[in-house]
Each structure stands twice: as structure tokens, then as C-alpha cells.
Amino acid sequence: MTLSAELVAILACPSADHAPLRLEISDGTTQELVCTSCASRFPVRDGIPVLLADEAAPGPNGLGVPVDDTPAG
Numbered sequence: 001m002t003l004s005a006e007l008v009a010i011l012a013c014p015s016a017d018h019a020p021l022r023l024e025i026s027d028g029t030t031q032e033l034v035c036t037s038c039a040s041r042f043p044v045r046d047g048i049p050v051l052l053a054d055e056a057a058p059g060p061n062g063l064g065v066p067v068d069d070t071p072a073g
């Protein structure tokens, strides 16, 4: 079951950035929602987006910290 584009369009990152999310599908089936600001990744389980900070894989700069052009590390 794939999330609809309409649903993805109204979802937002639960962190302070509240940025839009985009849907990524890996392995042909595994769905994740990726924040367009902080690049944190949120799982989709049984077609249900899990937009919880505790369940997220934080982006390179951390949850809610925007990814920019600054080299990491």
C-alpha cells in the first residue's frame, strides 16, 4: 500500500521546522517519509506514517536542524 500523493502533501515534519515531507521507496516496497528540511526519515508501517520524533532516524544535523551546504563534521 503506497501513501497517496495527496496525503504526503499535507504531512509535515514533527520537529520545529514543520517542513514538507517527500516519500521515498526503497527495495521496491519499503516506504519512508523524508523531511525536505532536516532530512530526518520517518517510517511508514502498514501504510500509516509514523511521524514521531522517537521513531525518526535523524538527519545529518539532527532532527529539526536544516541540512545546508556546510560540509558535515
Ligand SMILES: [Zn+2]
Binding pocket: 013, 014, 015, 017, 018, 019, 035, 036, 037, 038, 039, 040, 063, 064, 065
Ligand atoms: Zn524536519
